[in-house]
Amino acid sequence: xxxxxxxxxxxxxxxxxxxxxxxxxxxxxxxxxxxxxxxxxxxxxxxxxxxxxxxxxxxxxxxxxxxxxxxxxxxxxxxxxxxxxxxxxxxxxxxxxxxxxxxxxxxxxxxxxxxxxxxxxxxxxxxxxxxxxxxxxxxxxxxxxxxxxxxxxxxxxxxxxxxxxxxxxxxxxxxxxxxxxxxxxxxxxxxxxxxxxxxxxxxxxxxxxxxxxxxxxxxxxxxxxxxxxxxxxxxxxxxxxxxxxxxxxxxxxxxxxxxxxxxxxxxxxxxxxxxxxxxxxxxxxxxxxxxxxxxxxx
Amino acid sequence: xxxxxxxxxxxxxxxxxxxxxxxxxxxxxxxxxxxxxxxxxxxxxxxxxxxxxxxxxxxxxxxxxxxxxxxxxxxxxxxxxxxxxxxxxxxxxxxxxxxxxxxxxxxxxxxxxxxxxxxxxxxxxxxxxxxxxxxxxxxxxxxxxxxxxxxxxxxxxxxxxxxxxxxxxxxxxxxxxxxxxxxxxxxxxxxxxxxxxxxxxxxxxxxxxxxxxxxxxxxxxxxxxxxxxxxxxxxxxxxxxxxxxxxxxxxxxxxxxxxxxxxxxxxxxxxxxxxxxxxxxxxxxxxxxxxxxxxxxxxxxxxxxxxxxxxxxxxxxxxxxxxxxxxxxxxxxxxxxxxxxxxxxxxxxxxxxxxxxxxxxxxxxxxxxxxxxxxxxxxxxxxxxxxxx
Numbered sequence: 001x002x003x004x005x006x007x008x009x010x011x012x013x014x015x016x017x018x019x020x021x022x023x024x025x026x027x028x029x030x031x032x033x034x035x036x037x038x039x040x041x042x043x044x045x046x047x048x049x050x051x052x053x054x055x056x057x058x059x060x061x062x063x064x065x066x067x068x069x070x071x072x073x074x075x076x077x078x079x080x081x082x083x084x085x086x087x088x089x090x091x092x093x094x095x096x097x098x099x100x101x102x103x104x105x106x107x108x109x110x111x112x113x114x115x116x117x118x119x120x121x122x123x124x125x126x127x128x129x130x131x132x133x134x135x136x137x138x139x140x141x142x143x144x145x146x147x148x149x150x151x152x153x154x155x156x157x158x159x160x161x162x163x164x165x166x167x168x169x170x171x172x173x174x175x176x177x178x179x180x181x182x183x184x185x186x187x188x189x190x191x192x193x194x195x196x197x198x199x200x201x202x203x204x205x206x207x208x209x210x211x212x213x214x215x216x217x218x219x220x221x222x223x224x225x226x227x228x229x230x231x232x233x234x235x236x237x238x239x240x241x242x243x244x245x246x247x248x249x250x251x252x253x254x255x256x257x258x259x260x261x262x263x264x265x266x267x268x269x270x271x272x273x274x275x276x277x278x279x280x281x282x283x284x285x286x287x288x289x290x291x292x293x294x295x296x297x298x
Numbered sequence: 299x300x301x302x303x304x305x306x307x308x309x310x311x312x313x314x315x316x317x318x319x320x321x322x323x324x325x326x327x328x329x330x331x332x333x334x335x336x337x338x339x340x341x342x343x344x345x346x347x348x349x350x351x352x353x354x355x356x357x358x359x360x361x362x363x364x365x366x367x368x369x370x371x372x373x374x375x376x377x378x379x380x381x382x383x384x385x386x387x388x389x390x391x392x393x394x395x396x397x398x399x400x401x402x403x404x405x406x407x408x409x410x411x412x413x414x415x416x417x418x419x420x421x422x423x424x425x426x427x428x429x430x431x432x433x434x435x436x437x438x439x440x441x442x443x444x445x446x447x448x449x450x451x452x453x454x455x456x457x458x459x460x461x462x463x464x465x466x467x468x469x470x471x472x473x474x475x476x477x478x479x480x481x482x483x484x485x486x487x488x489x490x491x492x493x494x495x496x497x498x499x500x501x502x503x504x505x506x507x508x509x510x511x512x513x514x515x516x517x518x519x520x521x522x523x524x525x526x527x528x529x530x531x532x533x534x535x536x537x538x539x540x541x542x543x544x545x546x547x548x549x550x551x552x553x554x555x556x557x558x559x560x561x562x563x564x565x566x567x568x569x570x571x572x573x574x575x576x577x578x579x580x581x582x583x584x585x586x587x588x589x590x591x592x593x594x595x596x597x598x599x600x601x602x603x604x605x606x607x608x609x610x611x612x613x614x615x616x617x618x619x620x621x622x623x624x625x626x627x628x629x630x631x632x633x634x635x636x637x638x639x640x641x642x643x644x645x646x647x648x649x650x651x652x653x654x655x656x657x658x659x660x661x662x663x664x665x666x667x668x669x670x671x672x673x674x675x676x677x678x679x680x681x682x683x684x685x686x687x
Contacts, residue, residue, distance in 0.1 A: 012365070014351065016354075029393050110373070111394070116352050116370065
């Protein structure tokens with residue numbers, strides 16, 4: 001193609017689609033509107049509406065609690081149900097955000113092919129919808145643990161930060177998955193399997209003291225999973241140290257493990273944090289790279 | 299190749315990419331305030347070009363510049379959700395098109411008024427008729443104030459009165475100095491609105507300039523390509539006393555263009571070989587249009603009823619000539635050689651074996667377009683002459 005001299009002012013070049021471009025306010029409006037609509041529509045036409053948002057994790061929790069209390073998995077910690085519930089709620093959020101994001105770009109083909117907008121708004125809207133649900137679910141946790149006898153603690157200040165970390169991690173996965181899914185439809189079954197595995201290795205069912213009592217090394221390895229760290233940190237902040245069943249006994253240290261203690265020090269904690277940061281940055285990088293061609297590749 | 303399984307099963311197959319160049323070597327400039335048309339056949343790259351302009355696709359090479367705010371109407375009602383009522387959808391769609399939520403809500407009243415859907419505001423979108431949905435979508439789209447509008451064939455929406463309203467809006471926007479780029483198949487719209495147009499074929503610009511000229515070029519391109527493929531329902535009848543060897547059309551100067559311009563002289567000729575002796579044979583040509591309506595019949599019998607005696611084996615060329623008043627389109631010819639004996643005796647009749655394409659940019663909508671003289675007189679002049687009733 002011949003080179004043309006465009007020295008005169010032609011205005012702004014049209015850059016084509018990208019992950020993040022243009023007005024950040026527009027980006028936010030888009031993300032928020034899409035997420036809100038999605039949230040509103042989820043239980044459209046159902047009699048109980050938003051209550052179903054609460055019902056799902058609560059039912060899962062109820063079933064698990066019954067099953068596992070029969071197996072005495074919870075040990076002597078009377079707050080096993082509260083731990084289980086918080087784990088289930090956080091896991092539900094992660095599953096929703098990432099599982100929903102896998103095919104989101106492909107599902108919204110009509111947007112992608114018809115209008116110009118920052119492409120990143122699509123996966124982030126999915127994550128945002130999941131955040132709305134998480135907020136609703138947190139109310140359920142709050143009510144439950146209040147009934148269970150847990151009282152507000154100063155450590156609760158940590159909780160929002162843990163949620164933010166979880167949301168960032170989920171958003172990283174969402175960006176990665178949605179960008180890859182455009183080219184490889186295998187991502188869907190692969191991710192389903194991974195999520196199932198994550199359910200069992202993220203300290204949702206199995207209390208940390210079980211692993212701790214087996215081997216410290218195992219626990220350290222176990223805690224390399226960023227989700228396990230987030231779960232553990234969340235519970236430690238939410239519930240505090242475990243009280244012994246009888247007043248005379250020393251408190252069980254494992255129940256109040258912070259993530260750093262469980263993995264064996266702050267230095268080790270850098271590994272799951274690193275994984276988390278890596279996936280997020282890598283996810284953004286991949287999405288950003290593929291964004292200009294998403295419309296062509298659909 | 300979308301899954302790993304396919305990849306594993308066909309390891310040697312290069313991932314099935316055929317490079318298809320949708321657009322190549324396009325260079326054009328649209329001036330501020332211009333109404334610019336992009337026309338072309340299906341798959342010629344019009345929509346791809348428009349999407350490149352809209353920033354939905356990015357070109358592999360080359361650059362595009364714009365000055366001002368742009369609003370694409372590539373598709374109406376992006377983001378519309380059938381389960382939501384009009385208000386939510388208007389806000390949603392407005393935000394998609396680049397309004398802020400506050401602006402979108404503020405303009406809701408205008409939108410619903412323009413769409414003439416005041417009575418149906420509370421209804422869920424899925425209960426709207428498709429025409430109502432399109433009206434709503436169009437009304438949102440024109441609320442987005444932009445210096446440059448990109449429009450992809452959305453002019454013909456809704457019923458007749460709404461469609462008129464849309465035309466009015468485009469006219470108004472044009473007069474207000476909005477730059478409009480329109481992709482369309484409707485040559486009428488190109489002629490009526492555009493200041494300038496460009497014709498694409500196989501991703502390249504093949505014509506650019508005056509809308510009328512581009513529209514004609516487009517029509518020519520269209521009919522040339524389709525010609526041999528049409529199933530014509532050709533049939534041959536007659537008693538075999540004569541044989542039509544060849545039928546052709548020509549312009550006044552004897553040339554045979556691909557299409558014949560309206561308003562010019564058209565001559566239709568048939569070469570006939572006589573198998574038996576024939577007395578006073580005549581040629582009749584019927585022009586049958588796409589609706590299988592005979593638009594015109596031309597015959598030699600009117601002027602030359604007594605055409606004389608033709609011997610066995612003799613060949614003759616019969617022709618009819620007239621000013622082409624046929625409406626633009628394709629006409630199939632029914633050519634008959636007949637003779638007045640006892641009743642009408644058909645010697646040979648060739649139906650729909652040949653066709654002719656008429657081109658013209660001002661189709662009034664009738665079967666033929668005759669030269670019309672129009673007069674408009676103002677009322678006072680009439681009033682003086684008229685007696686009160």
